[in-house]
Amino acid sequence: MNDATSIEALFVESFNRDLAALDCPARVSTPLGDNPDRVLELHDPEGRFLCFVPESSSPEMVKIAYRLYLQGLHIGEQLAWAKLQRMVGTTFDLAN
Numbered sequence: 840m841n842d843a844t845s846i847e848a849l850f851v852e853s854f855n856r857d858l859a860a861l862d863c864p865a866r867v868s869t870p871l872g873d874n875p876d877r878v879l880e881l882h883d884p885e886g887r888f889l890c891f892v893p894e895s896s897s898p899e900m901v902k903i904a905y906r907l908y909l910q911g912l913h914i915g916e917q918l919a920w921a922k923l924q925r926m927v928g929t930t931f932d933l934a935n
Contacts, residue, residue, distance in 0.1 A: 850894075851879070857898035865905040867892065881905065 847869055855866050867879040870891070877894040881901060889908055892901050 854879070854898060854901075858901060861898055861902050863898070863902040863905055865889070865901065867901065883908075 851867060851869055858865060858867070864884040866882050866884075866886075868882060870878060870880050876891070878891040879894055879896075881889045881892050881904065883889055883905075890904070892904060896904075
């Protein structure tokens, strides 16, 4: 491991520690392959890639980006259920 790689690894480790301190389950990693942009990969708790975030982002901003992703995911689920309800022609009562 060269100095640049070790500094990058320490940066990612520190960034993820800061995310954990903010109670954010998302994590970042260095992008695979050559990437001329200074970015990090944002992953969900299961390790699935979500998006790239600028390396200059603060952990607080990355936490906000992750929360927005979750809100969008939740809205998408609601829209999918609504479409399914229309397709079936029945109203589902998910509470029962």
